[in-house]
Amino acid sequence: MTTNTPSTRSTAGIASVSLAQPLADIADELGNSFAEYGFAVVRDHGIPQSLIDQAEEKSKEFFALPSGVKEGYKIDGGGGARGYTPFGTEKAKDANVFDLKEFWHVGRSLDQSHELAEFMRPNVWPSEVDGFEPTFASLYSAFEDAGLRVLEAIALHLGLNQQFFASTVEDGNSVMRLLHYPPLGPDAPEGAIRAAAHGDINTITLLLGAEEAGLELLSKSGEWLSVDVPKGALVINVGDMLERLTGGALPSTTHRVVNPSGEAASRSRYSMPFFLHFRPDYLIEPLDGSVPSESDDFAPITAHEFLMQRLREINLA
Template identity: 60%
Template sequence: MDLANIPVLSLSADRADLPARLGETFRTYGFAMIRDHGIDQALIDRAWDLTKRFFALPDETKRAYFLAGKGGARGYTPFRTEVAKGATEKDLKEFWHVGRDLPEGSPLAATMPPNVWPGEIEGFEETFKQLYARFDAVGAEILSAIAVHLGLDARWFDPAIDDGNSVLRLLHYPPVGEGAGGAIRAGAHEDINLITLLLGAEEAGLELLDKNGEWLSVAPPPGAMVINIGDMLQRLTNHVLPSTTHRVRNPSGERARYSRYSMPFFLHLRSDFRFATLPQCIDAQHPDRYPVSITADDYLQERLREIGLKS
């Protein structure tokens, strides 16, 4: 398996040329790697510990936090529930979702349910509220650099993501047993959202599909964050910034006996944001692929049905 030659950029040291360098790696791979992101390592370490403690709870305890009919928006989603779009085998994973706490009386409350928190794990709510806020801030910085790269005002995305429907997912891929059949930890898919910020990709398994149809391994150095373009940003930019297919492959040999954990933050638009393709991404050779405007929530609900989280 060849390694994707993705440069590791510094969010602090590379600030002046970050828009150009991020734009180049996103246009090439749909992925980037960022170090010096500013999220405190002690907070990250505490989050990993609490994640492992939650998933070690008995199955019936975890299932008490499964909210039927909510599309996995908050709380717990059981093992082998989600399926990659177009796939038949369900993924070998379970996960927990933390969303945004909206101000009272928010008009977005109908599309963004309140959080639930496991009472069995002390410090869980406090830790993940802090981590969510830090991911939110780093994501806004990345989008600012993307905006400059696209020729937009640096703060163009700010109102589009204000009270956005972003989700922090705590992921557990259990050891791979003999009953896996044709299923893998996460089938080939593209993310729904604007951008995804991922911690935990140091454990082997994450792969992207390059423009030549070859799978490449994504291996960030310790402490670095992997960022990838989602379908919403691909749509907004008329595919100038591609949403790259990726997967999490099953481990082989000794590593198959171990769990894998990761923490993606899916940065979303406001639910009521209405898509209109950016004019600077349209020309005679690249006509608008999406002349019909829909809201971000319309798009999200359609995709949740496609991946089996809503019926």
């Protein structure tokens, strides 16, 4: 079962840049790639390979646990924001069948006296996997540092102060997802794929583990393009929140993870996206002059209100 078509081709035009370079030197290359594709690839992002390897090992350990154990970490009424979300739960907006995946969410830890604590539930940690909490707490922090550097480059591209985004994402409701796509089985629903076509809700997404073929984006011409990623690099894509803020100048591109064929269909796929969010109370409205004032597509809305609206659409709230 595969959704690849003859029209799928490589995205040779997507920027692939080193974050070790001065941001002023790469800002427009990144920004132009986001404007055209909604995607870019970054290398030298500062997340240690040893931490990535350790996180991949812990993720595989968790998903190998018995279903009953994993489902003990499912939090009813939590919208999947923390802990475990079982196979057959999430579906893309407007999709008729569920995605072929299960996942675990790690979020920001805030003291209960914090002014934004009401928007963020405490994390839960599986006791069955040694070192799970310190590994993913460290990875969360490293993702956040890399994401802030990408946002600084975006700010420069947009002609803003380099630190423009720092206050907008401070204590934001960012979520790290550990994803497991199991081997394809004969009883999968007709038309189901690992991740159906969708756009991300958040500000930007940073994705680790996309080296294996399957990730595709939908170009402006309506062609599915495969995203080719060097080992250890991050795939970055624009989310709906940033699209709203920029009045569509940086688009949140539809993308998917298609089912593999041949030997790859019989093995699992693992990845780790980090969904970087604005603060829950941040009012998302277009930057001055970015869209006509009569446009309703980018009406002001708080990040929390927008998040909840979208979670309901994908069956998580």
